[in-house]
Amino acid sequence: MAKSFAQVATEDRRLAVLRILEGSPEYRANVYLIQKMLAGFGHAPSLDQLNGDLAWLAEQGLLELEKVGEVALPQLLARGLDVACGRAIVPGVARPMPD
Secondary structure (H helix, E strand, O other): OOOOHHHHHHHHHHHHHHHHHHOOHHHEOOHHHHHHHHHHHOOOOOHHHHHHHHHHHHHOOOEEEEEEOOEEEEEEOHHHHHHHOOOOOOOOOOOOOOO
16 A cells, blocks of 8 residues: 555655754754754654654654753664664655665
8 A cells, every 4th residue: 555645754754853863963953953954855844743753763762852841852873873874674764765
């Protein structure tokens, strides 16, 4: 069965989050910066939607979520780096295109 547009967009958005963290100092960024950077990947998620993605990615063991006040500060884990680089596959996250 073919995936819906919403499923494909969600999987791509999750990959974009991992790739943003891959390029961030110390593999970490705050949720507001990630939200702004997602626009460059063709996404415009609400904060609720992005926080949901971050929680899901944390449940999969791809990133660690820390909260400072109300601000989420995700940090990429080794498994998340492998997924961002295409060395590992996690259902629910798009695979990166080859360079």
